[in-house]
Amino acid sequence: MSKKVIPADSTTEEKIKEAGRKVFIRKGYAGTTTREIADEAGLTHALVNYYFRSKDKLFDIVTQEQVAAFFGKIYPIVNNEDTNLDEKVKGLINYYTEILIEEPGMVFFISSEMQNRPERIAKNMEDNQGLAKAVIARQLHEARPDIHPMQLMMCILGMIIFPYISRGVFQRSMGISENDIIKMLKERAEFLPALIKAMLSN
Amino acid sequence: MSKKVIPADSTTEEKIKEAGRKVFIRKGYAGTTTREIADEAGLTHALVNYYFRSKDKLFDIVTQEQVAAFFGKIYPIVNNEDTNLDEKVKGLINYYTEILIEEPGMVFFISSEMQNRPERIAKNMEDNQGLAKAVIARQLHEARPDIHPMQLMMCILGMIIFPYISRGVFQRSMGISENDIIKMLKERAEFLPALIKAMLSN
DNA sequence: GTCTATACAAAGATAGAC
DNA sequence: GTCTATCTTTGTATAGAC
Known part of the structure; x- marks a missing residue:
């Protein structure tokens, strides 16, 4: 991107x-x-x-395109019958790490849109078969039958995306540079799969 | 609240x-x-x-108060010398579950502010000794010396807060009611501590 | 100090000339 | 399809009543 x-x-x-x-x-x-x-x-x-x-309509279109770009590539990942859970998690992490470091402004559009017009994102998901019925949901259920797969999805996505929402705060409260926080975010992509695996092991 | x-x-x-x-x-x-x-x-x-x-100043003040309310009560939790890590995690989960279910509009202010004016939140944290030097940071380091405590904080906070940012999307894409999603968020507070514990166990 | 009425400038929106 | 002039809304400032 x-x-x-x-x-x-x-x-x-x-x-x-x-x-x-x-x-x-x-x-x-x-x-x-x-x-x-x-x-x-x-x-x-x-x-x-x-x-x-109107200004509003233009903003709408820009936002909608950002949303589509943000979600577009995850459906093939979460719906792949040939990869296991761990590989899917790695796929999600790598994708978001790459796109959100390259386009830092995007996360603002996404988090705003999730709160202001969630129905638009939900529709985008449904048009792509969604998460609830995706292969990853089945695999999450197999790993942790005691917890609703969507609850686990929230955990995984939260761990991946939240740092990009809060990066400014962490950067400043740790007193580090822009480059250092990017380094942390890239490091993060390395160890996150293991952390998530530990979380999912019953 | x-x-x-x-x-x-x-x-x-x-x-x-x-x-x-x-x-x-x-x-x-x-x-x-x-x-x-x-x-x-x-x-x-x-x-x-x-x-x-000005309109701007009023918005500033409203936002600032929301931020203060949101963070104000977590400092005693994360800085308590007498509780262990698990108890602190439970404290955070219970606090945010309560406040964010009761005041759903708050999370919008917080996530916007984290992105628009992160320095203000960082300052609020520093004025309260911050997270980096908090007792919880030490305990996280003891639990997982291989991973930076702030990385682990991002995991924990992401798992706790992200669902409130994305609740609208999940509610709609699962086709459930407002009440059902609130039930899920409350259930979540029950099993999250165990998931986080599993994640932190080396 | 508090409030009302009003003026003014900036910005979104639109009509009409070209 | 593009631009100028204009209208309306809205944020801001102020004069003056109480």
């Missing part, structure tokens, strides 16, 4: 969407003005409304 | 702050207008600025 660059020959609509993504990630919804988005794209602010109806 | 009710004889300033808290929780920062806050409080919108200088 590489950072998007706006091609010089892209359409106006694409320019605006990319400019919107940039500025929204940098300044958040409230801190962004449509005029600034237009400036970033080299156009007048009226065009933001012309193409996207 | 019971829901605040605005007493009829409270001051104008308190009325505005409570109205602001209500509307901000319901509609978020961008979705809230100062005029609506004033309506909710039964006053004219100019008073929001008179008492709080």
Whole structure:
């Protein structure tokens, strides 16, 4: 997942969407003005409304695309019949470690969306068969029949994703640099599988 | 931590702050207008600025209070010399289970603040001796000397807090009711200590 | 000090010219 | 499809009554 660059020959609509993504990630919804988005794209602010109806709609689309990118690749992982639980956990960890270090702004969109419009994420999941009926759910049930598989999923995802939500706090309260916290997050990907395995062993 | 009710004889300033808290929780920062806050409080919108200088400042104060409430009670838990690790984990779980079920809107403020202004939360922690030097950090190090205590804290907090960030998604994707998800969250408080213990046992 | 009425500027949205 | 002018909403500031 590489950072998007706006091609010089892209359409106006694409320019605006990319400019919107940039500025929204940098300044958040409230801190962004449509005029600034237009400036970033080299156009007048009226065009933001012309193409996207409203600032809100544009934000919606940007968010929706971030969500789709965030979840898109996990379905093949959790639904793979040929991998065992440990391999799936490693797959999830590696994927999220990579994408969330490369696109730190993304986790903000995801956690906001999970709380503001959970139905949209739930729908995205259902369209991809979801987690409840995924192969990983069956494997989790086999490992720990005493605990609901979705409870275990919350544990696993919490351990993987929460550090990216709280990384700023930990970085500052430990008094370390941006690079050091990234190093910790990468180290984390190494030992997490073993910790999760220990947790799941009955 | 019971829901605040605005007493009829409270001051104008308190009325505005409570109205602001209500509307901000319901509609978020961008979705809230100062005029609506004033309506909710039964006053004219100019008073929001008179008492709080700006919408931003009011939001700041509301958020800061939510953060203080969220973290305030954990310091005595994690710094208690007389409890062992397992008891501390149970203390954290019980506290967060209680407060986050009773005030579901709080987790939104916390996760936003962790990402938007992590330095404020870090400062709040430092003022209370923080996590890195807390008794719990020492005990985590004794349990798993091979892994940085803060890494383990991220695991524990992730398992406890992440479900409240993602509850809406899980509720919908499992097709269950509000009450059912709350039941799951309460059940969770029962078995989490054992799972965490298993994870920490070397 | 508290509050009302009002003014003003910034920003989202829209109509109409080109 | 693009841009300018304009309208409306909303955050902010202030003058003046009490």
